[in-house]
Amino acid sequence: MSITGKNIRKSFGDPSIEVLHGLDLIINDGEFVSISGRSGSGKSTLLYILSTLDKPSSGEIEIDGLNPYELSSHDLHEYRNKSVGFIFQFHYLLPELTALENVLLGPRNLGLQEEYKKRAIELMEEFEIGDQAYKFPSQMSGGQQQRVAIARALIMKPQYIFADEPTGNLDSITGLKVMKFLQKINKEDGTAIVLVTHEPDYAAMAEREIYLIDGKIASRDLDAHV
Amino acid sequence: MLYLAFRQMLSRKKQTLLIFLGVSFGTMIYIVIAGLQFGFRSYLYEQLLNNTSHVLITGKEGDIVEKEITPRFFGENEFVRWLIPPQGKRSESKLENPQSWFDRLSADPDVVAFAPRLSISGMASKSRHRTNVNITGIIPSRQVKITSLEDYMKVGSILDLSGGGNKLIVGSGVLKELGAKVGESINLSTGLGESRPFKIIGLIEMGNEQIDKVMVLGNIRDIQTLNKTPGRIGEITVALVDIKLSKEKADKWSLYSNDNVESWDEANAQFMQMISIQDIMRLVITGAILLVAGFGIYNILTIMISQKQKEIAILRSIGYGPDKILELFLFQGLMLGFGGGLLGIGLGFVINLFMESIELSMRIGKSNHLPVSYDLSIYITAFAAAQIAAAIASYLPARAASKLTPLEIIRSEMG
Ligand SMILES: Nc1ncnc2c1ncn2[C@@H]1O[C@H](COP(=O)(O)OP(=O)(O)O)[C@@H](O)[C@H]1O
Ligand SMILES: [Mg+2]
Numbered sequence: 001m002s003i004t005g006k007n008i009r010k011s012f013g014d015p016s017i018e019v020l021h022g023l024d025l026i027i028n029d030g031e032f033v034s035i036s037g038r039s040g041s042g043k044s045t046l047l048y049i050l051s052t053l054d055k056p057s058s059g060e061i062e063i064d065g066l067n068p069y070e071l072s073s074h075d076l077h078e079y080r081n082k083s084v085g086f087i088f089q090f091h092y093l094l095p096e097l098t099a100l101e102n103v104l105l106g107p108r109n110l111g112l113q114e115e116y117k118k119r120a121i122e123l124m125e126e127f128e129i130g131d132q133a134y135k136f137p138s139q140m141s142g143g144q145q146q147r148v149a150i151a152r153a154l155i156m157k158p159q160y161i162f163a164d165e166p167t168g169n170l171d172s173i174t175g176l177k178v179m180k181f182l183q184k185i186n187k188e189d190g191t192a193i194v195l196v197t198h199e200p201d202y203a204a205m206a207e208r209e210i211y212l213i214d215g216k217i218a219s220r221d222l223d224a225h226v
Numbered sequence: 227m228l229y230l231a232f233r234q235m236l237s238r239k240k241q242t243l244l245i246f247l248g249v250s251f252g253t254m255i256y257i258v259i260a261g262l263q264f265g266f267r268s269y270l271y272e273q274l275l276n277n278t279s280h281v282l283i284t285g286k287e288g289d290i291v292e293k294e295i296t297p298r299f300f301g302e303n304e305f306v307r308w309l310i311p312p313q314g315k316r317s318e319s320k321l322e323n324p325q326s327w328f329d330r331l332s333a334d335p336d337v338v339a340f341a342p343r344l345s346i347s348g349m350a351s352k353s354r355h356r357t358n359v360n361i362t363g364i365i366p367s368r369q370v371k372i373t374s375l376e377d378y379m380k381v382g383s384i385l386d387l388s389g390g391g392n393k394l395i396v397g398s399g400v401l402k403e404l405g406a407k408v409g410e411s412i413n414l415s416t417g418l419g420e421s422r423p424f425k426i427i428g429l430i431e432m433g434n435e436q437i438d439k440v441m442v443l444g445n446i447r448d449i450q451t452l453n454k455t456p457g458r459i460g461e462i463t464v465a466l467v468d469i470k471l472s473k474e475k476a477d478k479w480s481l482y483s484n485d486n487v488e489s490w491d492e493a494n495a496q497f498m499q500m501i502s503i504q505d506i507m508r509l510v511i512t513g514a515i516l517l518v519a520g521f522g523i524y525n526i527l528t529i530m531i532s533q534k535q536k537e538i539a540i541l542r543s544i545g546y547g548p549d550k551i552l553e554l555f556l557f558q559g560l561m562l563g564f565g566g567g568l569l570g571i572g573l574g575f576v577i578n579l580f581m582e583s584i585e586l587s588m589r590i591g592k593s594n595h596l597p598v599s600y601d602l603s604i605y606i607t608a609f610a611a612a613q614i615a616a617a618i619a620s621y622l623p624a625r626a627a628s629k630l631t632p633l634e635i636i637r638s639e640m641g
Contacts, residue, residue, distance in 0.1 A: 053543060053633045073547060081545025088636065092540040096233040106544050108229075152544070 001029035001064050003050055003160070008059035010045055010215075019045050020215045022059065029159070030190040032183065036203035037212035043196040044164055046212065050194060051084060051162040052076065081109055085153030085191075087163040093137040093145055093152075099124065100133040103151045116155055123151040127181060143174035150181060154191070161185070161193045167202060179205050227550055231557035238530070245522045246566045249612050252515035253570025254577065256608040259511060261578040263504045264599030269591045270497065272374055273434055279341075279372050279463030280472035281479070282493045283327060284486045285319035321485050324459035330482065336466050336475065339371035344446055344460040346453050350400060351421070352412045357403035359396075359442045361414060363449025372463050375430065375443075378592070381408050382428025390445040395428035399439030414442070416453055424448070433591040512608075516615040519566070523559045523619035531555060531627040535635040542632035552628035559620020560613075567612035571605055 003026070010020040019042045027033055027050065035043045048054035049061060052068045061068060068076060093102045100120055101108075107116035124130045127147040129140075137145055146166060153161055163182065167175035179202050185191050195206060203209050211218045235242045296306050321327065324342060331340045344363040349356055366387045370376050376384050380398065387393055394412070406412055408426050415421035424444065432438055450456050466472055469490065476489035491498045531538070538551055582598040590597055 048633055048636075053631075053636075077545045077547040079545075080543065084543075084545075086540075086543040090536065092536045094230070094537050094540070096230070096237040105541070109544065109546055109550070 001159070003027040003064075004060075004062040005050060005056075006060045006062075008046070008049060008056045008061070010042070010049065010054075011057045016057075018057075018215065020049075020056070023215075023217055025210065025217065027160070027192055027194055030186070030192050032186045032193045032195070032205075032207045033210060034195045034197060034203040034206035034208070035210045035212060036197055036200065037218075039198060041212040042215040043198070043212055047162055047164055047194060047196045051086065051160070052080065053086075081106060082156050083159045085156070085158040085161045087146075087150055087153050087161065087166040089165040089168040093148055095137050098134050098136055099129065099140065099144075099148045102137070102148055103155055105152060106156045120151065120155055123154060124148070127151055143170055143177070146170060146174070146178060147181070150178065154185060154189075157189065157191075159192060161191055163193065164196045165198070166195070167197065167199070175199075175202070227553040228557050231554050231561065234530070234534075234554070235558050235561065238526075241526050242562065245519065245526055245562050246569070248515075248519035248522045249563055249566025249616065250568075250570035250573060252512060252519045252615075253567050253608045253612045254574040255515055256508070256512040256611065257571065257574025257604055258577050258581075259508050260604040260608070261574070261598045261600065262581070262596065263508060264601055264604065265597035267501060267504070268599060269433075269597040272377075272591065273432060273437065280466040280469050280490045281464040281476050282461060282486075282488045282490070283321065283464065283479070284461040284488070285321045285459075286484060286486060319460050319486075320455075321459045321462065322483060324457070324462070326483070327459075327462055327485075330479070331462070331464060336468070336471055338465045338467055339368065340462055340464040341365060341368035341372045342446065342459045342462045343369070344449050344453070344455075344458055346416055346449065346460075348414055348416045348442075348452075349421075350396075350404060350412050350414055350442065352404040352406050352410070355404045357400060358440060359400055359414070360440045361442045361444060361449055361452070363444050363446035365446055372465050378430050378432050380429040380431050384428075384443070386427050387443065387445045390447045392422065392424045392448050393427045393445065394424045395430050395443040396426055397438035397441030398429060398431040399435060400442060401426070401429065403439065414452060418454065420452075420454075422452055431589075433589045433593075435589075512611065516611055519612075520615040520619035523562055523616055524623060527555050527559055527620055527623040528626075530558075531623055535630065538627060538630055539632040539635035542630075543636075548628040551630075552624045555624035555627050556617075556620050559616050559624065563613050563616020563620075566616070567609045570612065571609060574608065575600075575605075 005023055005025050008020055008023045009018060011018045023046065035046060037043050045054070049056050052061070052063070055069060063079070068079065071079065093099075094105070097105075100117075103120040103124065104113045104116055107113045121130065121133060124133055124147075127150065129144050129147050129151070132140055132144055132148070137148070140148070146169070150166070153163075161182070166182075167178050170178065182193055182195065183205060186193050193206070195202070197203050203211075296304070300306050328340075328342070331337050342365060346361050348359055348361050350359045351357075364384075364387070366385050370384050379395070382395060384395065387395060394414075396412075401407065404412055406426060408429050411423045411425050413421045414424050430438075430441060430443070432441065444452075446459075450458055464475075466475060472489035473491070476487045476492070480487035541551060541554075542548075578598045578600065581596050584596065586594045586596065588594065
């Protein structure tokens with residue numbers, strides 16, 4: 001069980017400029033991988049390709065041995081619904097819904113909101129936002145909102161979590177807290193985590209670091225680094 | 227998605243309310259206008275003497291010819307040489323061969339009923355009071371099958387005229403003019419000078435002063451005798467199994483004789499024209515209002531979608547497919563259309579009830595209230611129009627939203 005990228009290239013614009021120059025990488029089951037590098041080095045672009053939100057211009061993506069772009073639209077959405085959780089820098093919550101309802105959006109898509117309610121509350125308690133369950137996003141702090149977003153990403157017990165600078169908008173204490181949560185999920189639930197960050201400290205908290213320089217992988221295995 | 231759509235709408239109470247009212251206003255206006263128009267239409271329609279006659283057969287208003295006039299003035303056997311021969315038009319029409327019409331109409335399976343009539347103008351008088359009247363001779367049993375005159379009888383029945391015997395039913399205005407009462411006798415005279423006594427046995431009131439002032443109904447045989455034209459038939463009204471056949475039948479029958487054969491819409495061309503003008507007016511007004519409401523829905527959704535890009539991206543990344551995004555916004559438009567339509571129906575109905583309840587100082591038809599139609603089709607049309615406007619207005623932006631890919635949004639949001 002893994003996500004494999006083979007010779008991934010990505011270009012934008014016309015005339016096209018190549019942003020990713022033929023990357024090869026594997027995200028193994030249950031692994032915690034960080035992708036770091038300067039701003040503009042292609043971190044987000046790579047993350048979106050690994051998470052099926054974007055298509056590579058050339059090269060191949062395989063998820064558990066399957067090409068996601070050969071799946072039907074229904075199966076692809078089901079994969080995103082059940083197996084993938086996203087956390088973005090801007091903790092997009094739906095302002096009309098309470099924290100709990102936001103967390104339950106994934107299950108609701110399958111009509112399972114009632115079944116998952118208990119787990120949602122447990123998750124929120126674990127993230128120390130249990131008392132926020134019935135509040136609306138506008139009534140919560142940025143850190144609390146981000147933890148709601150993380151709980152939402154985790155509710156379906158996904159196989160993979162893709163996080164794009166989840167700590168980018170948080171102060172360092174809250175940022176560290178979020179990182180600890182991610183580590184804990186990875187250890188306790190065996191959820192694979194792909195974390196994009198430009199902060200070296202956070203990158204180093206992963207089991208494995210991928211460092212991008214101008215769309216190329218500069219360091220493959222920094223196991224020694226950990 | 228219905229749930230989320232509902233929540234999103236509730237969070238924009240002001241805009242939602244505004245559009246909601248716009249849609250209900252459009253629906254309401256249609257119901258009010260159509261209620262009044264259809265109400266007046268059926269009132270006017272009933273006022274037409276031949277309201278269920280689909281074909282009207284009338285004699286040509288023949289030229290007055292010397293040969294007919296001479297014996298009336300100078301006796302049968304006089305030879306008269308006119309310096310200026312009499313000329314002009316007869317005011318009453320006369321069918322050339324009524325019996326052949328009776329035979330033809332009786333045998334036609336498309337004919338439900340027909341009623342021959344003779345209409346003449348004359349003078350009614352009682353002691354020193356006199357007034358001009360339109361005297362119509364009818365065959366009562368046949369006439370009631372063709373018109374709803376019976377509904378307007380205040381005293382007596384149309385069928386009381388059966389068998390003749392110089393009995394009359396008169397309009398309420400005629401009674402007033404003459405100072406007469408039902409049960410009393412009045413004199414009728416035609417232009418020829420002779421006058422005959424008739425007994426008033428019934429009172430009719432059409433609710434239209436102009437008509438009620440001159441309306442006099444009698445048995446056709448009595449009227450023929452009064453007019454000294456035994457057997458004369460002025461016109462025949464015909465009811466068909468299907469009003470749509472009237473044109474075709476009229477065209478065919480007109481080949482059989484010299485008489486005029488008119489289908490209903492030809493005979494009432496003015497009425498038909500008024501109806502189509504009303505129809506156009508109603509459609510234009512309602513169309514304009516629904517267009518405004520539709521644009522409102524379209525705009526509110528378009529603005530909302532551009533404000534909610536982040537949320538669309540989140541939903542998409544959670545695995546909500548394009549169809550779910552389409553639903554999210556489509557439902558909001560449809561809910562506005564549905565709710566607004568229902569409210570509009572309610573408001574329209576209440577306003578119609580109110581307008582109908584107003585006591586007018588004049589009589590219209592059977593009462594002194596505005597005639598209002600509560601035909602179900604009005605309500606169905608209004609509601610359907612609101613739904614169609616809402617559906618189109620919400621489908622377009624909703625479809626555009628469903629085509630956004632999550633990444634496009636995330637990238638643009640990240641700057
Ligand atoms: N949609 C796009 N169109 C054009 N250029 C893009 C687009 N997305 C990203 N890029 C370019 O690709 C490069 C890498 O972007 P990105 O992956 O966002 O970098 P990072 O996340 O490491 O900051 C940048 O130079 C950026 O301008
Ligand atoms: Mg980035």
